[in-house]
Amino acid sequence: MVRMPLFRRSKGKGYVPIEEVQRMRERGLSDREITDELKRRGFSFEEIERALLQTLKSAVGSPLATKESERASASPGESKSVTIEEIYASGGEEEVPLETSESDILALPTEELQPEVTIEELVEGVVNEKWEAFEKEVKELREEFSTLMRGLKELEVKLAELGSAKEEGEVKRKLDELEGKFADLEARVNALEKALKQFLPSLVENVRELANLISELKGKG
Structure with a gap:
C-alpha cells in the first residue's frame, strides 16, 4: 500500500514560538505576515497556531490591562507611575510610558475587535491549507486514473488486432502491469477516504474551539 503524504504533520521546530510572535506584533506585523514569516523559518x-492563540489569550487576560483600568478610575488629572513589575507582567507586548495620566489612557485606541479578526484569519488559514492539500491529492488521483483508462483502451484495441503469439505476450504483460497500477490506485483512494474521515472531524472541532474563543473575547470586550 502506498503511504499517503496528505495531512502529514510537519516536523516544525519542536517548540511554540510565543516570543517570536510577540516581537513581530511589536513591530506592527499582521497575523498573516507573522504566519508567513514563521513558516519560512x-x-x-x-x-504557529498555538503561539497566536496563546498570545491572544495573554493579551486579553493581561494584568496590565486590569491596572490600566484602575488608573482610569482615579481622580481626573491624577497620574500614577507604572512599576517595573507591571511592565514585565505585560509580557513585553507593548511599550508603556513611566507615567500615564487618565487622559492618556482614554486616548489609547481600543483593540477589542483585533482578537476576533485574528482568530477568523486563523480559521481561514487552517481550512485553506488543509483543503488545498486535499484537492491537490484528488486531482493527482484523477489524472492517474485517466491515464490508466487510456492505457486500458489501447490494450483493448490491440487485443482486437492480435496477429501473432508475440503480440499476445506483449499485451498480456501490459495487462499485468495495468492490473498492478489499478491495485495501487485503489489503495491510494482508500487511504485518501480514510484520511478525509479523520481530517473533517478534527477540522470541525478546531473551528468550534476557535468560535468559542471568539465568543469569550466578545464577552470580555
Whole structure:
C-alpha cells in the first residue's frame, strides 16, 4: 500500500514560538505576515497556531490591562507611575510610558475587535491549507486514473488486432502491469477516504474551539 503524504504533520521546530510572535506584533506585523514569516523559518502550522492563540489569550487576560483600568478610575488629572513589575507582567507586548495620566489612557485606541479578526484569519488559514492539500491529492488521483483508462483502451484495441503469439505476450504483460497500477490506485483512494474521515472531524472541532474563543473575547470586550 502506498503511504499517503496528505495531512502529514510537519516536523516544525519542536517548540511554540510565543516570543517570536510577540516581537513581530511589536513591530506592527499582521497575523498573516507573522504566519508567513514563521513558516519560512521552519515552524509547523500547529506551532504557529498555538503561539497566536496563546498570545491572544495573554493579551486579553493581561494584568496590565486590569491596572490600566484602575488608573482610569482615579481622580481626573491624577497620574500614577507604572512599576517595573507591571511592565514585565505585560509580557513585553507593548511599550508603556513611566507615567500615564487618565487622559492618556482614554486616548489609547481600543483593540477589542483585533482578537476576533485574528482568530477568523486563523480559521481561514487552517481550512485553506488543509483543503488545498486535499484537492491537490484528488486531482493527482484523477489524472492517474485517466491515464490508466487510456492505457486500458489501447490494450483493448490491440487485443482486437492480435496477429501473432508475440503480440499476445506483449499485451498480456501490459495487462499485468495495468492490473498492478489499478491495485495501487485503489489503495491510494482508500487511504485518501480514510484520511478525509479523520481530517473533517478534527477540522470541525478546531473551528468550534476557535468560535468559542471568539465568543469569550466578545464577552470580555
